[in-house]
Structure formats: C-alpha cells, structure tokens
Amino acid sequence: MLLRHTTAKEYKREALTINPAKTCQPIGAMYAALGVHGCLPHSHGSQGCCSYHRSTLTRHYKEPVMAATSSFTEGASVFGGQANLLSGLDNIFNVYEPDIVAVHSTCLSETIGDDLGQIVSNARDKGKVPEAKHVVYASTPSYVGSHVTGYANMLKGIMNYFPENTGKKIDQLNIISGWIEPSDMREVKRLADLMGINTVLFPDTSGVLDAPMTGKAKMYPDGGTTIPEMISMGDSLHTIALGEMGSRDAATELDNKCKVKFSMRELPIGLRATDRFIKALRRYGKVSVPEEIDNERGQLIDAITDMHQYFYGKRVALFGDPDQLVPLTQFLTDIGMKPVYIVSGTPGKIVKPLIDKALDGRVPEAKFMNGERADMFQLHQWIKQEPVDLLIGNTYGKYIARDEGIPFVRHGFPILDRIGHSYFPSVGYMGGLRLLEKMLDVLMDKYDATCSESKFELVM
C-alpha cells in the first residue's frame, strides 16, 4: 500500500497538516503573471521558492516557465531585501528585456517586512526601471491563504496598475478569469467570439503555456494579455469575473479604479455554470446566443442523457480549488452523481455556502471541509470509512486511487504525471463533454478490468 499508514480512525488534529490540498501564494502569483504578454515574474525571496514554482508549473504544463528571483542569502534576510530587488530589476531589464516585471513577495520577504511598494518606487526613482517599462507587484505571504490567493493578489496588483478610465467607453467586455488552464482560456475566448462580443480576457495564459514548437525559444511567447488591452480595460462597458476566489479582488480593484462595474459568475465548468456564463455574455454584451452555441449545449445534454445510467447514484470524492469545486459539484449533482466528500485546502468562509448552494440539498450525506487541515489525508480517511466510486483531483490523488481501487480523473493543479491535459479545455459545453468522457472512461475501464469474464461485454 502506498499510503499504508492511513486508517479510517480519525484523530483530532490541531497542528499537523498531512498531504495538503493546497500550496502557497507565490506560485499563483507566478502563474497569473505568465498570463500577461511580455511579463517576467519575479520572486522576491530566496532562490528555492522560484525554483520550486518554476519546476511545478513546468511539470504541469510541459512548457518553459521563466521567472527571476531576488536570491536572498542570510545578509538580505537580516538587512532587508531592497538591495537585492534593486539590483535584480536592473539586471532583469538589461539582460532579459521584458516589458513588465511582476514582483511577488514570499514568506521570507514578508516576515522581514520588506515593503514592495516602497522598494519599487525607489527603483523607479533610482532609474532602475527603464522608460516605457513597467514593474507591478503583489504582496503574497505564503502563510496566508493558498496558491489561489496569490493568483488573486497578483491579478489585483496588475489591475491597480494598468487600466485607465479615459472617460470614453469602448464597446468591449472584460473577462477576468480565476485559475484555469491555457486551453480553458482559449475556450472562454472562443465562446465570446462566437457570441460576437469584443472582449479582453485577463489574464490569458493561452499562447504562453501551450505555445507551439518553432525551433526558437521565445522568452516572451506570443500569448498573454497585452499592455494596451489591460489599459483599455478601464474603458470597458462591464466586467464579467469568473470564480469568486480567483477574480473578485481584481474585478473590485478595477471597479474602484476605473468605475467599471462587474458581475461575478462561477468558472464555466459543466452545464449550468456555462449557461450562466453565456447568459452573462448575452446580457452585458447585448447580443443573442448564436446557433453554434445552442448546438454545443445540445450535444452536452445529449451526452448526459446517453451516459446518465452509468453516472446515476455514483459516489464521488473531489479535492482542489474552490473556484473549480463549486461548479464541478453542481455539474456532478446535475448528472445524477453524489459528490459526497469535497475538500479544499484553500481557506475562506464563503466557500461552504457556495458548495451548499451547488449541492442544493440533493446530497444530504455530503461532507465538506476547507482551510487548515482540510487535506487529502482527511479525504482519504473519509473514503476509508465509506468508499466512493470515483475520485477527482490533481495528480496526488493517484496514491489514494491505487490503494483503494478507485477510478480516478485528473483535474486541477498540478497534474504532474500525464501529458496533453493542458491542451484540452474543461470549461464551456465542450469542456463539459470532455469531463463526462473522462469520467465514464475510468468508470468503465474499472468495470472491464475487474468484472468476471461472464459479465464482460462488448456493447455497453
């Protein structure tokens, strides 16, 4: 057994986290900054943070992930990291020539009290930031929130910097997205295009973390939200913010700064969350829904009805980020499954009511936990107490899946042991279809691998 020490018996834990269902803020800030064109993320802390974040993002996306670090040593930790960041910025602009450097802090620089705002303004005063170049920043202490918080904080930092309200509205909508894959971002843009709406998607990691092989390494790939696009966001008609935890702060910041009102929606995962996204586009873009989208929706419904008999009543355990879990929970419930265990390490009082709303009383036995010690060990103990038919989560779930013989769908971040996932969306109706196919495949594969030969059938 891979997790041989895990038992059904629960001990009261007040201090120990085992097998976390979250990671720390800075990696989220790094991912968010990669969704901006010509931007180099910069980690203000010791080298290990930057190295770990780059490694994890690279293992997930199988793409180059560029970022710099302030390379703290003991001296910087004692006397403050200002000198490191100033020389760091100087070197970065000289050697790597980005348009933007997006600095995020770490637990180290936060603990010693480095004030990024003050250091960055100092850097400008001292001429370390060349003309027409930009430094944005976000405070992302690792001991608060999770990777999702860091993502949200970096988006907020960037929205505080670029958008301008010129007083002249532009006929476009902003879409600020929570943490989704490059393929998902591509899909969000495709849906908006089908609707015939001009949009600015922020951030946009498509074309950055799924860039083609050309024989040339581009330090700054073609994708990412551009500076003119971000500036123009201040003149947009409205903002649709997707995912409470990932996008609300940025949308609020933009509203405060440029008076662009926003509407919150879930990430468009599954049937009804996608419906709500399309309705929002229809409403704020003042357009009607084209037939193509009706057809895609019809295909998804069609597949659900075809597959319903296999999903109905199946118990599911899922772990990951709240923005993903909320619409996923509703989707699973809509197709007749029972999401019985739901776990997220990301804290936030708002998550439970959102999950409850998604469940809508349909799975009274459902257990939910988030925040400190809401970890995969807890989830596994629940599974040991009463098993499930399906497990959905990031790669770390495979250890539980193998020990317990549970069909497993990889979803969320990070996926370290498979290649190709980052090219296919799980948002929108087509993304819903892909999720359905993945779930049915693993359920059927298990049946085929374990049923008696007399029950083994060709047609299903």
Add this chain to the structure above:
Amino acid sequence: MEEKKILKNKMPDVSEFKEEILKKYPVKVAKKRAKAIVLNDPDAVPEIQANVRTVPGIITQRGCTYAGCKGVILGPTRDVINITHGPIGCGFYSWLTRRNQTETKNDDEANFMTYCFSTDMQDSNVVFGGEQKLAQAIREAYEMFKPHSISVFSTCPIGLIGDDVHAVSRDMKKELGINVFGFSCEGYRGVSQSAGHHIANNKIFTDVIGIDQEQKRVGKHQVNLMGEYNIGGDSFVIENYFKEMGIDLLATFSGNSTIESYESAQNADVNMVMCHRSINYIAEMMEKKYGIPWFKINFIGANATAKSLRKLAEYFDDKELIEATEKLIKREMAQVKEVYDRIRPKVEGKRAMMFVGGSRAHHYQELFNELGIETLSAGYEFGHRDDYEGRRVIPSIKIDADTRNIEDITVSKSDEEFKPQLQMRKEELVAKGFSFENYEGMMPEMKKNALVIDDISHWETEKLIEMLKPDLFCAGIKEKYVVQKMGVPMKQLHSYDYGGPYAGFEGAINFALEMERMLTTNIWKMIDAPWKNEPSIMGSMVYQ
C-alpha cells in the same frame, strides 16, 4: 551565427563565447560571471569560481538550503516522519517530486515517503511564534503513526521569528521517547542546495549515526554507500551487485534507506562515496570518529562501474570476493558490449552539454565517453571548486561569509569505537597506490578547450545553444522545454525524464537505448512545416 572553427582536438573554438556573453551584462555582473566561465585545460586545471552567490535577477536554476536538506538528503529515507515547519509551500513542492524509489518487504514496514507533513504556518504563528504548533504537530504525528523517528525542517520564516526547532525537538524526544531531531535549513542559509546538504550531513552525524552502539557483524564485508539517492531505481541495481558479490550493505545515504540503518552504520568497514558534493562531510566525519576509510566510486558508466566494483573488491582483498566480482563484471560487460556495439555507431561523434548537480555533470561524461559522445561544455548547479578541480584545492578555497554561516562541526576520535585495524588496512593499501579520500574533480577529465560554466544562467544557456548547436543538452526540468523549443533534444539528469535506472551495467544499457532513441529520432527535423520554404501560391486553378 556562423559555424565555429574546429580545433585540433575536434573541440569547437569557443574563445569568443565568453566575451559575447558578458557583453550583455552590467559591468559588475560581467566581472563576477567572468570567473565562473573558464576554458578547460586538463593538464593545468584553471581555477573556476563556484559556490558563490547568484546575482539577483540573473535567472538561475539553483534551489535553496531546504531543498538540499529535506528534498535531497532526507527525502529518500522512509521510516522517518519529516515535518516541514513553515507555510505549506515548501512541504508541498518537496512531496514525492524527486523520484526517490524505495522498497519495503511488506506493508508492515514503515514508509512515510508518500506523505507530506507540515505545520502549515498561518500569519498568527508567524506573529506569535510557531514552537507550540510544532510541538503539537510532532505529538500528533507520534500519536497517529508511532514512527521510528521524527525530524523537523525549518523553512525561511523559522529562523527569522526565532523558533528554536532544536529545543522543541529535544523536548519532544524526551516526552515521546523516540528520536526527534531538527534541521536549521532555512532556504536563505546558503547560496544553493549545497548548504542544505552540509546541514543535513551534520545533523545525521550528530543525532543518528552510531546511536545504536551495539557492535554488529552481519557478514564478512560491511559497507555503506553514500551519495546515491535511488532516482529511477539506481540504488536497486547497485544493491543487487553487492548482494551477488557477497558485500553486506549496511546503509545507503540515502536511497532506499531507513533511519534505523543509519543508527548502526558505524559498523561499516568502508564508506564509498558516489555524489561527492552532497555527502563527503559524513564520510569525512565518520573516518575521524570511527576510523572508517572512504573512497570515491562512480556507478554511472559501465567501465566506471567495473572500476568501482574492482576497487571495492581490492579493498577487502578477498579471493572469493574478487572472483565473484570478476564473474559479475564479465557477464554484465558482455551484455553491455552487445548493446554498445549496436548503438555506438549511431551516436558516435554527437555533441552534448550538461549542466546539472554537483556530481552528475561529471559522472555522465563517463557514459557519453563510452558511447563516443563528445562533451562540449559542462558545469554544476551547486558544486564547489573541489568538484571541478579536485580535492587538492580544498585548502586554497576562500571561506566566505555564506560558507561561514554553515556550522562546521568538530569531530574527535572515539576512543571506544575507533577501528585502528581499518586505518592500518588503509595505510597498507595507500602504500600500494590505492587512493582514499580523493576526488579528482570534473575538469581533469574534460578535454582541452571545453567550456566549463558554473551556475549557468538562462541567458548563457540560450547563447551557448545558439552558438554551438549541440545534439543533446542535459539539465533539469526548468531548462527542459526551453531547450526543446530551440529544437534540441533535452535529457533531464536529475529526474531522468521518468526513465532509468542509469546506474551500473543495466543502467548503461538503458542509457545507451535512451541515447539511440533521442539522437536518432526524426521528429526534430519536422519542426518546419513542409510548405514553409516553398513560394506562396499566387493563383489558383479551377477544374471544370
């Protein structure tokens, strides 16, 4: 860029490379980097700058002290609960990401390597201190799992807020009655992972090795293998050879290992050091305290493996052992030869570069030599000067403030446990020309004019590839896809790209097959679309 002139020894002329690279850097950075980029001369090895701070903003592949301590040294040990004391990230990123394989006899044996334990510090813990939470976490880990021992790893904030992990560990050791020990391995402590190796070595030596004082003799020839981490199953291969030869492996530091095995590792007759950088400290300290001699070995490359096994047999000077060793080498070499004979003609003359580790960039040159692949350029990520130039330079290495930060513990001879007979054996062998406590380093074995670059930056990597267009580039995950985007196949030598084992004869065969796959595939030639160099079609034809 034009093709590089080829020198007499078939190496490209890279004399202008340095100048071109440095041009881009601000003056101070250029001055510093200039000392870390040298043209090799195996006959008069030049000095290289190593183990010094990376300049902020210059994209480095280096990690931190915590990564070296928890990730590298203690990560592969299965019967200990490793608690990361700090915010969640460090524990998360070092959770199962290094491919250290391990094997227990059955499920009753402990294996905590699949688990991640953390105190998940919150802001209140940073403000008010985290010692209580740490103590409680240790209690809970003990209550739930009853492990053999528990260790605690400090992340960056710990030292800054003044949490004393050693005091907490001592208290908990008393309270729980099991070994509990802590590491001050905050990420900022050194200039790279290397500081973490040293810190881990120190603590394992003072708090683990030798705590089981009973003298043990399980077989005729007792050894420890050091600096082998069982990435992709390398240790398994070596373990099998030892078994066949009749060698009793007491402990491996730290692939496929247990803390329990470390506790009596002082019963070894000799220590063999594989990765010099990460583990030489323990070998040195064990020799001082217990009189156990150590020598450097290398199991990467078939010839290197044969040489290392022979050296081991020679040390014990036992006829039966020598015969078993020769029999094994003969059998395995025949298989290697068969594969090499088939593959070598396909890969011979290809040109590789490698920038990895503190030993691997050297060790893998053995494999490349055996396959006829040329090493154009190499360097370490966290090596020291002795790993480049050989241990003879140790006395002349300047001790800077960063090195001084790491405790250098004073070890004295243990009157009861010192084994004079092993030292006598050593003296006899030295007289015969056998080399102990020696590592010649990478540069004496590299060709003249090969470029040696320490802590290579992203900028230098890109330029180097552009200029020399190697057939193969070896480094880690962070470099992998950048290199491949440039159309050059890239082999990870930290994680082996999820392949391996590459140690021993079996590993040499695996690696040769991997080189055949990587260097003969046509996919890299298909990057350009077939229509790319054709003229655009101006008109169109319509068939009626």
